[in-house]
Amino acid sequence: MSAALVEALERGLDAPICLTWELTYGCNLACAHCLSSSGRRDPAELSTAEAMAVIDELAAMSVFYVNIGGGEPTIRSDFYELVEHAVASGVGVKFSTNGTTMTAARARRLAATDYLDVQVSLDGADAATNDALRGAGSFAAARRAMDHLATAGFEGFKISVVVTRHNLHQLDALEALAAGYGAQLRLTRLRPSGRAAAIWSELHPTADQQVELYRWLVARPGVLTGDSFFHLSALGDPLPGLNLCGAGRVVCLIDPVGDVYACPFVLHEQFRAGSVRSHGGFAGVWRDSPLMRSLRAPTSPGACGSCGSYDSCRGGCMAAKFFTGLPLAGPDPECVHGLGAAALAAAGAQDERAAVAGGAAAGVQDERAAVAGGTAAGAAERRAGSPDHSTPVRISRHPRTRWPTSGR
Amino acid sequence: MRGVLIADFDPAAPYRLDPRVALRDEPFGALAYHYGSRRLSFLRSPELVEVLRCLERHTSAAAAVDSVVALPDRERHLRALAALVRSEMVVPG
Ligand code: SF4
Ligand code: SF4
Numbered sequence: 001m002s003a004a005l006v007e008a009l010e011r012g013l014d015a016p017i018c019l020t021w022e023l024t025y026g027c028n029l030a031c032a033h034c035l036s037s038s039g040r041r042d043p044a045e046l047s048t049a050e051a052m053a054v055i056d057e058l059a060a061m062s063v064f065y066v067n068i069g070g071g072e073p074t075i076r077s078d079f080y081e082l083v084e085h086a087v088a089s090g091v092g093v094k095f096s097t098n099g100t101t102m103t104a105a106r107a108r109r110l111a112a113t114d115y116l117d118v119q120v121s122l123d124g125a126d127a128a129t130n131d132a133l134r135g136a137g138s139f140a141a142a143r144r145a146m147d148h149l150a151t152a153g154f155e156g157f158k159i160s161v162v163v164t165r166h167n168l169h170q171l172d173a174l175e176a177l178a179a180g181y182g183a184q185l186r187l188t189r190l191r192p193s194g195r196a197a198a199i200w201s202e203l204h205p206t207a208d209q210q211v212e213l214y215r216w217l218v219a220r221p222g223v224l225t226g227d228s229f230f231h232l233s234a235l236g237d238p239l240p241g242l243n244l245c246g247a248g249r250v251v252c253l254i255d256p257v258g259d260v261y262a263c264p265f266v267l268h269e270q271f272r273a274g275s276v277r278s279h280g281g282f283a284g285v286w287r288d289s290p291l292m293r294s295l296r297a298p299t300s301p302g303a304c305g306s307c308g309s310y311d312s313c314r315g316g317c318m319a320a321k322f323f324t325g326l327p328l329a330g331p332d333p334e335c336v337h338g339l340g341a342a343a344l345a346a347a348g349a350q351d352e353r354a355a356v357a358g359g360a361a362a363g364v365q366d367e368r369a370a371v372a373g374g375t376a377a378g379a380a381e382r383r384a385g386s387p388d389h390s391t392p393v394r395i396s397r398h399p400r401t402r403w404p405t406s407g408r
Numbered sequence: 409m410r411g412v413l414i415a416d417f418d419p420a421a422p423y424r425l426d427p428r429v430a431l432r433d434e435p436f437g438a439l440a441y442h443y444g445s446r447r448l449s450f451l452r453s454p455e456l457v458e459v460l461r462c463l464e465r466h467t468s469a470a471a472a473v474d475s476v477v478a479l480p481d482r483e484r485h486l487r488a489l490a491a492l493v494r495s496e497m498v499v500p501g
Contacts, residue, residue, distance in 0.1 A: 002452065004436070004452075005436060005450055008434070008435060008436040013434060013439075014434070015432070017439065017448065062430065062432040064430060064432070064439075064441040064443075065441075065446075090430065090443075092443055092446070114443075115443050117446070
């Protein structure tokens with residue numbers, strides 16, 4: 001990708017390329033690593049009429065497609081109505097499901113709908129590995145859904161896997177499973193938000209596994225990743241994709257109650273840009289919110305500045321840094337050169353100091369100011385991240401972050 | 409490279425944008441999204457976007473390019489069209 005194009009994307013587009021829309025917080029499963037901490041529906045969730053209006057707005061902005069997730073989106077009784085309205089308006093839909101609500105009839109209906117992609121979430125190649133995270137019976141339910149889709153002739157549905165320490169050795173088996181269904185394998189990164197924040201440190205791939213994952217992906221350009229592993233590009237040739245952080249620039253998220261967040265993975269107050277229920281609607285939030293604007297302003301690479309891999313990795317993922325308490329200008333917690341581990345140790349030490357002092361660590365707060373105000377010095381360089389983030393994984397509603405939050 | 413280019417794409421033949429492709433204007437040019445293949449392309453010049461928009465009104469790809477850009481830019485635009493043919497954004501007219 002040309003430098004000029006990267007720069008244009010980093011300055012942000014007038015409308016997102018795609019966005020993630022969590023339709024409901026309701027879910028019949030309770031995955032240990034759920035990024036949106038989903039469970040029960042929120043009574044304030046958007047009504048059918050409000051959701052329809054959002055779709056009309058997206059269509060008017062020429063947003064090509066939305067990634068619908070939740071919770072489990074299919075438990076909304078108007079789910080299929082919304083999907084059909086989106087598709088008919090030229091807004092393609094890719095939705096993530098745990099598969100539990102799939103029936104033969106629904107699979108046939110989905111297979112007959114154009115511009116619709118289905119992603120069935122599966123986090124292991126066998127029931128033991130998958131169910132440890134997603135709950136007893138969830139592997140069997142997902143496989144049943146895949147059987148229905150395949151029988152209905154739904155070609156190329158996606159099997160979406162969050163890569164963890166425990167399933168990384170199963171990548172070949174997962175690839176074979178997808179191939180057996182004529183499905184596409186999609187891998188996404190485990191981000192330490194929502195319920196995953198509590199177990200991230202035991203679950204995220206080890207340093208050796210990151211290298212293994214990089215090699216595996218480089219050899220398989222056909223495996224979808226939604227660009228979520230671009231921090232691994234620091235290991236050599238870049239992985240396919242935009243290799244930049246799309247937050248507030250080319251992607252964002254709408255949550256079930258209509259709040260708009262800059263990044264599809266950071267459902268946290270700090271990154272809430274506004275609400276589709278406000279006067280200017282979604283477009284107003286996207287174009288004019290101070291948070292969105294600040295994310296389009298140049299920022300400093302911080303401690304990554306001296307890294308020879310900065311051009312390909314660009315400091316990694318803002319969300320991963322945010323939820324592990326790292327400065328946003330600086331290395332990703334999973335930095336392949338080991339700087340993340342060092343930074344995590346330092347941030348831990350700072351936390352303790354802050355606790356003792358009864359206040360927040362100053363260095364970390366500075367970084368927050370830089371994000372909020374877009375004022376970081378060293379203007380030429382920019383922050384990092386990744387673009388597509390379509391994906392099944394979701395955001396934290398009540399994240400446990402060690403990042404100091406003001407006034408609380 | 410030229411051989412491949414000629415094999416896949418004939419500047420003297422008519423082409424058109426696949427009807428499943430949508431264009432969205434951007435300051436750098438446009439985004440092109442193919443609803444069938446779900447493929448996204450970045451069109452990095454407003455002139456190229458103009459060529460795509462008038463492509464099917466011309467009897468050949470070369471004629472469409474010539475209606476928008478001057479001779480020195482011709483080759484570059486034909487190469488871009490050839491790439492779009494390979495990714496099936498542009499199809500024989
Ligand atoms: S130091 Fe920063 S830019 Fe370099 S590999 Fe680590 S995270 Fe990426
Ligand atoms: S790179 Fe990280 S912070 Fe940026 S958009 Fe992707 S998930 Fe969000």
